[in-house]
Amino acid sequence: xxxxxxxxxxxxxxxxxxxxxxxxxxxxxxxxxxxxxxxxxxxxxxxxxxxxxxxxxxxxxxxxxxxxxxxxxxxxxxxxxxxxxxxxxxxxxxxxxxxxxxxxxxxxxxxxxxxxxxxxxxxxxxxxxxxxxxxxxxxxxxxxxxxxxxxxxxxxxxxxxxxxxxxxxxxxxxxxxxxxxxxxxxxxxxxxxxxxxxxxxxxxxxxxxxxxxxxxxxxxxxxxxxxxxxxxxxxxxxxxxxxxxxxxxxxxxxxxxxxxxxxxxxxxxxxxxxxxxxxxxxxxxxxxxxxxxxxxxxxxxxxxxxxxxxxxxxxxxxxxxxxxxxxxxxxxxxxxxxxxxxxxxxxxxxxxxxxxxxxxxxxxxxxxxxxxxxxxxxxxxxxxxxxxxxxxxxxxxxxxxxxxxxxxxxxxxxxxxxxxxxxxxxxxxxxxxxxxxxxxxxxxxxxxxxxxxxxxxxxxxxxxxxxxxxxxxxxxxxxxxxxxxxxxxxxxxxxxxxxxxxxxxxxxxxxxxxxxxxxxxxxxxxxxxxxxxxxxxxxxxxxxxxxxxxxxxxxxxxxxxxxxxxxxxxxxxxxxxxxxxxxxxxxxxxxxxxx
Amino acid sequence: xxxxxxxxxxxxxxxxxxxxxxxxxxxxxxxxxxxxxxxxxxxxxxxxxxxxxxxxxxxxxxxxxxxxxxxxxxxxxxxxxxxxxxxxxxxxxxxxxxxxxxxxxxxxxxxxxxxxxxxxxxxxxxxxxxxxxxxxxxxxxxxxxxxxxxxxxxxxxxx
Numbered sequence: 001x002x003x004x005x006x007x008x009x010x011x012x013x014x015x016x017x018x019x020x021x022x023x024x025x026x027x028x029x030x031x032x033x034x035x036x037x038x039x040x041x042x043x044x045x046x047x048x049x050x051x052x053x054x055x056x057x058x059x060x061x062x063x064x065x066x067x068x069x070x071x072x073x074x075x076x077x078x079x080x081x082x083x084x085x086x087x088x089x090x091x092x093x094x095x096x097x098x099x100x101x102x103x104x105x106x107x108x109x110x111x112x113x114x115x116x117x118x119x120x121x122x123x124x125x126x127x128x129x130x131x132x133x134x135x136x137x138x139x140x141x142x143x144x145x146x147x148x149x150x151x152x153x154x155x156x157x158x159x160x161x162x163x164x165x166x167x168x169x170x171x172x173x174x175x176x177x178x179x180x181x182x183x184x185x186x187x188x189x190x191x192x193x194x195x196x197x198x199x200x201x202x203x204x205x206x207x208x209x210x211x212x213x214x215x216x217x218x219x220x221x222x223x224x225x226x227x228x229x230x231x232x233x234x235x236x237x238x239x240x241x242x243x244x245x246x247x248x249x250x251x252x253x254x255x256x257x258x259x260x261x262x263x264x265x266x267x268x269x270x271x272x273x274x275x276x277x278x279x280x281x282x283x284x285x286x287x288x289x290x291x292x293x294x295x296x297x298x299x300x301x302x303x304x305x306x307x308x309x310x311x312x313x314x315x316x317x318x319x320x321x322x323x324x325x326x327x328x329x330x331x332x333x334x335x336x337x338x339x340x341x342x343x344x345x346x347x348x349x350x351x352x353x354x355x356x357x358x359x360x361x362x363x364x365x366x367x368x369x370x371x372x373x374x375x376x377x378x379x380x381x382x383x384x385x386x387x388x389x390x391x392x393x394x395x396x397x398x399x400x401x402x403x404x405x406x407x408x409x410x411x412x413x414x415x416x417x418x419x420x421x422x423x424x425x426x427x428x429x430x431x432x433x434x435x436x437x438x439x440x441x442x443x444x445x446x447x448x449x450x451x452x453x454x455x456x457x458x459x460x461x462x463x464x465x466x467x468x469x470x471x472x473x474x475x476x477x478x479x480x481x482x483x484x485x486x487x488x489x490x491x492x493x494x495x496x497x498x499x500x501x502x503x504x505x506x507x508x509x510x511x512x513x514x515x516x517x518x519x520x521x522x523x524x525x526x527x528x529x530x531x532x533x534x535x536x537x538x539x540x541x542x543x544x545x546x547x548x549x550x551x552x553x554x555x556x557x558x559x560x561x562x563x564x565x566x567x568x569x570x571x572x573x574x575x576x577x578x579x580x581x582x583x584x585x586x587x588x589x590x591x592x593x594x595x
Numbered sequence: 596x597x598x599x600x601x602x603x604x605x606x607x608x609x610x611x612x613x614x615x616x617x618x619x620x621x622x623x624x625x626x627x628x629x630x631x632x633x634x635x636x637x638x639x640x641x642x643x644x645x646x647x648x649x650x651x652x653x654x655x656x657x658x659x660x661x662x663x664x665x666x667x668x669x670x671x672x673x674x675x676x677x678x679x680x681x682x683x684x685x686x687x688x689x690x691x692x693x694x695x696x697x698x699x700x701x702x703x704x705x706x707x708x709x710x711x712x713x714x715x716x717x718x719x720x721x722x723x724x725x726x727x728x729x730x731x732x733x734x735x736x737x738x739x740x741x742x743x744x745x746x747x748x749x750x751x752x753x754x
Contacts, residue, residue, distance in 0.1 A: 015726040018737040052726025201683030203723040238629075238666055239722060279625050279664035282720065296624035297656070298663040314621075357684035357725035364726060395683060431683045445686055449720070455663075560696060560744045580699065582692045584744040 004042040006083065009124055011057040013048025013210055014203070014242055020071070021056035027072040028058075031079045041083050047211020047246075049124040051111055053363040054094065059106055059124060066106040067092045097361045097383045111362045114381050116343065118351045119167075119327040120367045122212045128246050131253040134214040140259050142330035143218050146225055147267040150333075152182065155226040159329070161337030163349035168194055168285070168322030169400065169426045170502065171348070171415040174329075180309040181227045181319040189229035190313045191220050192320040195236040195243070196290060198282035199398030200449065202429030204353040205323035207365050209236065209243035212327065213250035217260065217273060219326030222333060224271040227319055232273040235290055238280055247275050282399075282453035285427075286501050287320045288312075289455065300455040301501035322427070324353055344370035348414035352425070358395070358432035361386045368413075375409040378432055389434035393518070397426025399446045399453075400506030402513030403439060422513045424506060438535035439518040440525050444472040446510035454503070461504030464495040468511060476536040480526040489515060537581045546571040548593035558588035602635060602642065609634050610642060614649035624650060624660055628667055637671045673708045673715035675753055679746075680730040682721030690729035692743045694718055700747050714750070 010016075010025045028043050049057045054068035065088050070078070074092065081089045093102040094109055103109050117123060126133035134140070146155055160175030181189065193216060197205040209216060220232045236244050251273055254260035262270050276294055284290045284299040291313045293299035312318025328350065332340045341349045348370040354377065357363050361383030368377060374394055378384070385391050393403040396413075402423035404411065411417055415425050433442065447469045456462045468491055471484050492508030499505045515522060524530050531539040544555070549571035556566040563578035564585060574585070574594075586594050602610075613630045617623035627646055632638055638661055647654040661667045679685075679694045694705065697716055701709050708715045724730050727739025731746055738749055 014722075015724050018724050018727060018730075018739060052724075055726060197723075198720065200681070200686070200721040201725055202721070203725060206723050239719070277629070278666075279629065280666035281664050293625070294622065296622035296660070298659050355725060357728065358687045363684075363728075398683070429683065431687060433687055437687055442687075445683070445691075558742075558744050560700075560747050580696070582696055582743040583689065584742055587742055588744075 002039075004040055006041045007061045008041060008043045009046045009049075009059045009061060010043060011047075011049040011055060011124065012045045013052070013055075013207055014240075015048065015052035016055035016057055017242070019055040019069075023072055024056050024058070024070055024075070027075040028079070031075050032083070035079055035084060037079070037083055044127050045129070046124045046126060047122075047128045048207035048365055050115075050120070050207070050365040051109075051362065052365065053361070060088075063088075064106045065104050066094050066109060068094055097386065111364065111366075111381055111383065114372070114376055115367050116351050116369050117367050118331055118340075118343075119208060119215075119324050119353050120211070120365070121331060122215065123207075124211070126212070128211050128213060129249050131214060131250065131257060131259075134212070138334060139214055139330075140218055142332075142334040143221055143259065144265055146222050146333055147265050147269055152226045152228065155222060155333065156182065158333055158337045159226075162332045162340035163337070163344070164325065164328055164332060164340065165348060165415060166322055167324035167328070167352065167427070169397070169424060171425060174321060174325055177309060177319055177321070178223065178226050180307070181229075181317050184310055184317040186317055187228075188231060188316055189227050190316060190318040191223045191227065191229050191232040192287075192290065192294070192313065192318060193220055193232065193234040193323055193326055194285065194287070194290060194320055195234055195240070195323045196278050196285045197237060197240075197323075197427055198285045198453075199400075199427050199429045201357050201395070201431045202355045202398060202427050204355050204365065204428045206237075206240050206243050207355075208323050208327050208353070209240070210246055213243075213247045214254065215327040215330055216247075216323055217250055217254055219321075219329035220273060221260065221264065221271045222329050223319060223321065223326065225269055227317075229319070230270050230272065232271065233294060233313070234273060234275050235284070235294060236275060236277055238277045244275060244277055251275070281455075282449075283455045283501075283503055286503055289501070290320065291318065298455070300457045301503070303500055324428075345412060345414045345416075347416045352413070352428060354428045354430045356382050356430050356432070358430075359385055359389065359434040359437070360432040370414045371412040373410050373412055374404065377413070377430065378409065382432065385432070385434050387434075389436065391432070392435045392437055393433045393439065395431040395433060395442070395510075396429070397424040397506075397509070398429050399449045400424050400502070400509055401426045401429075402509050403433070403442060403517065404513070405517040408517075422509065422516060424509065436533050436535070438476075438531050438533040439514045439521045440472065440476055440531075441533075441535045443511045443514045444469070444476055447472055447507075450503070450507040454507075458498075458500040458504060460495045460498040461500070461507060464491055465504075465507055467491060468495075468508065472511070475522065475525050476531075477538045478525070478529045478536075480522075482523075482526055484526065485515060485519070485522050488512075540581060541576055542574050542579055542581060542585070542594055544572045544574055545593045545595050548591050550591050550593070552590075554588045554590070555585035555594065558584040560584060602639070606634055607645075610645060611649070614646060618650065624652065624657065625664070628657075628661060632667060637668045639669060670708065671712075674713050675734050676715045676717060677750065678717045678719045678722070678732040680720075680722045680724070680728070680732070681718045682723075682725065682728075684721075684725035685729040688728045689743065693729060693731065693741060693746045696743045696747055697750060700750060713753070
């Protein structure tokens with residue numbers, strides 16, 4: 001095997017690809033070739049590095065130097081300075097939001113320091129489209145150990161010891177689910193990997209599938225062995241074309257190596273995996289709905305029991321787990337359940353991957369031990385709130401979750417503590433909101449989402465959520481009544497108690513949690529007809545504060561409706577009739593003169 | 596109906612090929628619909644009937660599936676498809692204003708098509724590029740960190 005003195009790991013997750021990382025890779029390769037360095041320096045395309053805010057990202061190994069926001073124009077200079085002369089280029093290095101100093105090494109960047117990588121153990125280190133690199137990082141070692149030296153019962157026992165709970169949101173213990181699936185004597189059985197990551201603001205599963213598809217395949221195969229199932233399906237959102245592409249490559253390679261298909265490792269165990277792209281329905285993330293969708297029907301949940309471990313896909317025993325759950329499985333079987341359980345809290349073991357987004361400095365994908373506080377996540381890893389804004393809330397768990405206020409920043413994030421706070425782990429989307437976010441509007445946003453995505457099967461969700469949405473619309477239009485708050489609470493409680501599936505049972509959470517923690521904002525909308533965050537367009541009017549206006553004219557340029565009049569040396573003025581309250585001028589004004 | 600255009604004969608041939616390929620497979624309706632939509636660009640009633648017959652399914656089931664999943668459409672799309680991400684991260688950063696502005700600029704509702712058939716405007720749930728929020732996608736091109744004003748400029752720059 002050829003050895004190189006330096007490896008350049010270029011991130012090719014969806015975020016970095018949209019910023020042009022593939023173009024960057026081409027430029028790097030041709031520049032290295034021109035300089036005669038092709039035999040010494042190798043460019044590797046990796047899955048999502050996690051630090052999406054700074055993309056396109058490149059990490060130089062063996063040193064571990066972290067470069068950010070590279071453009072093709074930077075390449076000639078970078079190659080000459082760093083790879084010919086051996087001097088890291090300072091201007092492309094990371095600078096923290098607080099400290100002004102450059103941080104050259106990846107391991108010293110605060111964003112990475114607090115993270116513990118287990119499900120994402122190969123993140124940014126391997127080429128996702130090359131099985132050899134996965135194997136070199138102990139890939140398929142767990143499968144070989146399982147097939148050669150463990151009984152299915154021992155596998156399930158080990159998973160139970162680990163305390164692994166389903167990473168899709170509800171947190172059902174994985175070991176128990178497998179044990180149940182094994183108990184039923186009906187064949188064939190199926191294993192399904194749920195990659196229908198529908199929560200807006202969440203991209204954990206996508207990143208795992210893009211960066212390390214083999215870990216999911218290996219986890220599923222181990223699950224298949226434990227259950228005596230021989231067929232697996234991966235259901236992936238159609239919006240994730242790159243993930244589907246990489247999975248196809250991974251399956252092909254695994255089959256060629258005899259790690260998938262007939263007689264794996266010569267053990268006599270057969271297991272095959274097929275990919276099934278979804279067709280865009282949020283409710284298909286619910287397990288029974290997903291199985292109907294796999295059968296080519298409308299994806300509508302059914303009433304349980306029977307649980308899908310007894311009668312799932314095509315009426316056969318089926319075990320369905322989330323992408324991240326399967327990605328954890330090989331590491332558990334290789335290192336032992338106790339190793340996994342050594343991290344985390346009483347009821348929640350191991351780590352959790354979160355997609356940290358919204359108004360936070362370091363947007364990206366993170367993995368932290370269960371029990372890490374929200375404060376650590378938002379401030380230490382996330383780097384706090386940019387643009388001198390104030391933290392207001394963090395939304396966790398997507399449309400099933402809740403908005404948690406400042407007073408709960410010290411909550412230790414695990415399944416049980418979030419449940420107590422009226423939130424839910426969900427699949428792991430964390431959206432940080434600053435003081436320019438209106439909580440009533442946010443609740444309205446999620447309710448709108450749930451109304452849109454409700455499958456319509458049961459009345460509480462189909463009609464109840466619609467009524468909640470109408471009330472919320474009324475409030476943001478300034479036509480609300482004080483009784484509306486109680487109405488929302490009562491209705492929300494009913495919907496939670498009477499809906500069929502998990503979607504309906506949790507759909508009122510965004511509204512209930514915002515009433516619980518931000519009741520004053522509801523009251524401001526209803527009583528004072530004001531939106532404190534200046535979001536709800538029917539309750540605000542913009543005007544220019546002449547004292548703050550520096551007469552620069554930037555607002556006029558930004559206005560798409562030509563509603564702003566301005567001449568040199570006079571303060572700008574907004575024509576209310578023409579103004580559509582698009583906020584372009586607020587963003588353009590550097591002096592905060594528009595109120 | 597203005598849009599009820601004839602499907603050319605060669606597209607019918609390709610549709611039948613797709614149906615034939617999947618005919619024997621259990622639960623293949625969704626993949627068939629997907630491939631057919633790739634051929635025609637949309638799924639008008641005539642095509643749905645043909646698929647129902649070919650797969651020996653009731654037409655109601657085909658229509659039920661088409662109307663259930665957002666991926667399928669029964670109306671044709673414009674030359675450029677504008678997709679505005681309405682995921683939480685983009686929403687928090689103002690993607691709703693972008694969508695509102697584009698609706699006004701193009702004089703078309705969400706899910707609609709402009710009268711010159713140049714643009715279709717769609718709101719989508721999370722494209723997973725939250726690091727670039729708010730995100731706008733036109734055709735294959737992704738635009739990150741878009742402002743309401745910039746969105747209009749971008750759209751106007753399309754010929």
